[in-house]
Amino acid sequence: MNEHDSHKLAASRPDFAAIAAWIPEGASVLDLGCGDGSLLRYLKDTRKVRGYGVEISDANIVACINNGMNVIQGDFDAGLSGFETLSFDFVILSQTLQATRHTEALVSEMLRVGREGIVSFPNFGHWKNRLQILSGNMPVSEELPYQWYDTPNVHLCTLHDFEAFCGRHQVRILDRRVMTRGKEVSLLPNLLGAMAAYRFRRA
């Protein structure tokens, strides 16, 4: 991928740049639910990471291989038993947390396999979502593009919810980036932020 592609990718997925900023050059990275391998590719090009993705979908396995990325087919939601303890610097769950079933177990597994965890997710507390609920509908937005009946998202949360979750699960938050349409949000993040990325470790 050339520099131009990297810029394009970062623009289309604002969490990529946020995540990359936390990762030192040459780190080892496990990307859970890596899709077509775009984030891994971005991190490889910009941070020279040694990366592996985990994916369940057949089409994404082919896409990752075409993308030149290491990908392991499997259901990470069922655990990371195939991965050694502390075998990665970072375990990433990008825009996937809300679609995991065994979220508690998974976050714990992330911090067993990785020294640090990184998650990014859509903020359910964003004012646009609140407004839609107030008007009597399930929110549908750029970050939450699904209808209630076809959504893969089963564990949506707000920034407050996630931070409370970390508090209860011995997870220490190291860093947070809150964004709306790629722009950093610092004022009233749980209301004005459309998505968030967190970096954390075991408390």
Add this chain to the structure above:
Amino acid sequence: MDSSVGIVKAQTAQFDAPFTFRSGAVLPRYQLVYETYGELNADKSNAILICHALSGHHHVAGIYQDEPKNVGWWDNMIGPGKPIDTNKFFVVGLNNLGGCHGSTGPASIDAKTGKPYGASFPVVTVEDWVESQARLADLLGIQQFAAVIGGSLGGMQAMQWSLSYPERVRHVLAIATAPHLTAENIAFNDVARNAILTDPDFHGGNFYEHNAVPKRGLRLARMLGHITYLSDDAMADKFGRSLRAGKLGYSYDIEFEIESYLRYQGDKFAAYFDANTYLLMTKALDYFDPARAFDGNLDRAFAAARADYLVVSFTSDWRFSPDRSREIVQTLLHNRLNVSYAEITSTHGHDSFLMQHEHYHDVMRAYLGRIAQEFSAQEKK
């Protein structure tokens, strides 16, 4: 558009230097038959070695001039525009040492006695095969393979390449294979061997001089093997409980379609395959265990490996199940090697690796496309 490599010709390589087996046995000289498809590029960086499984051989793709129906055993995978694209790669297929398709094996004449080796042919291991394949590579002027590819027993050879000659293979494609056989798997092989060993026509392996062929044993061995290469679902799908005559005959004749099929497969196999080769091949399967030299620690066995890997398994394969492939993947991860793993949903059991399957072929095509990019980038430099 997918097409065939067309008419191919088997070639023979003679090796006059003695070959010492793992067991200590020595063959003073031997030959290997092989076929090649596509063209070796100028810097000889586009060669791929195909390692065959238990009953395979050097005729991997294409047809013979005088036998237009004799299509190579992996013709759906190899050819112009196919996943292993002969427009890009130079593909080598050989018949392994100990085989019965032209390479020196138990049916070959031992110059010392003037008689077929028979029972005296050395027991061959996967390491021995890799060693003999490396000598063939030397002869062809191939210092490093772009990839070594194999399914089942062939996958074991592909992996062994990266352990015996880490610097001579860039990619290993290990399909429907395992880091070693389980006790259950060895048990299947032993029953198959016993079928052959106890056939009165076997004559302790020297049946050639008795003008006999232990067909009953071979047939049983193949029937048993065949059951383990299929899946319950595939058999139910293909045969179910169908009766040939449409009604029960209250006899021990062939009644169910599955019986008919298995006996047909057994007969077909017994008509051409060498019983001693069958014994050798199953033994090589049983012995393969790279972890053995490292106190059972597979991670340490792979510490010397430098290749990148694609590991592929099939959901309905119970002889070499996905769990066994995941063991390989774990070891590669522990050694921080590049690896991708695809678990293909297929109902065809172990045999899936030989079948036309869109997603499986897409995975292979994608991975091999990546390999081709490497050496075409190299060429441009």
